[in-house]
Amino acid sequence: MFKTKIHDEVPAQTQTLIGPGITVEGNFTGAGDVTIQGSLVGTLQTTKNVHIGPQAKVSADITAKDILIEGSVSGNVKCYGTLHLKSTATVEGNMETNVIAVELGAQVKGKCVSGIGDVMPEELPAKGDHREKNGVKNKEVLKR
């Protein structure tokens, strides 16, 4: 009569979520997409995408594929995909990116260089790679 229900919310790939009220200090190397709504101090590297929420405060150098900034960033940003600055974004630092998109209202204090190319360097640790098994990505292995 009462069926046990378990939410099948298995993420297809590793994602890191830094929620509000959480402070992370140190060298953060994400294994997949990284979403920040709290605070981060140090460095942030990932081979995937970074989303910095409107209430987030990041004092770190960031290296990622695609980066979406809605909050405050104090540090250098290196993006090998598209760097998107929303209207609420505040960036204090230099930016190097392949493609940049800036909304009206975004504030930037620093140099900006675009067209750096979309090939990420090999020395960036790719934590996500080992999760593929025989070339099949995990989202295909996981079944409902």
Place this chain on the structure above:
Amino acid sequence: MYFYFYDTFLADKKYTDVLSRIETRTLHLGLQGKIERCALLKNAEEIIAEAILKGYKNIIAVGDDASFYKVMKVAAGHEVTIGFIPIGKESVFARVFGIPMNELACDTLSKRVIENLDLGKINDHYFFSGLKIEAKKVSLRCDDEYTVHVEGGGSELEVCNIGCFDDNDMQRPVYNAHDGFLDTIIHHAPKNRRFFFWEKNQTAASRSIFPVRKVRIEAEAPVKIVADGQVVLKTPVTVTVAKKKIKMIVGKDRLI
């Protein structure tokens, strides 16, 4: 050869019928083996350890989720394959592993779809589903690279291999158990900010997720940690992932 571990509660007469059907089914499928029942003078750990020493390569837990934990704790680290025949109406692990209840689980055993699953290790204890920690001013040192500070009360902290499933709360997500990571989850309590009647009642509860291979949990005062809903430890502790530590017979509808 198969070794069937029958948990204590199966001695009750109401389980005679289902056990009889299971034994008949295993016979038909060619899965017969030795059956040992947990009794007053026989400790579960001793029974299973003895079976492994005797050379049984397939240890099958017959019972409920607690029975599976008993087998997993002893069999972890040994070269054996673990199976599970869930008895009763509901089982969280039956759903997670895609194993049907009662005698139908024997068909899953016969198909022998095996998954190598990770375990978590907290100090010297292995755990399978996850840890629950009171998140009162704890700090997490993750992968020896960064530190996470949890501010404020009302938070719940979990370190999950597949997920933390309480008896009364089955509405939990299932995490990947063979990715080589443990998912450290901080649940933030929703804030009640209703000063005026026209304001919305609560902000939605949110959570933070950190996939880690190693995490050191420390707190100002010792904090209770519950592993797999059973074992209780206290901080400070170091939690690591034991990659592909157990071999598990699973069904095709598994969630992991």
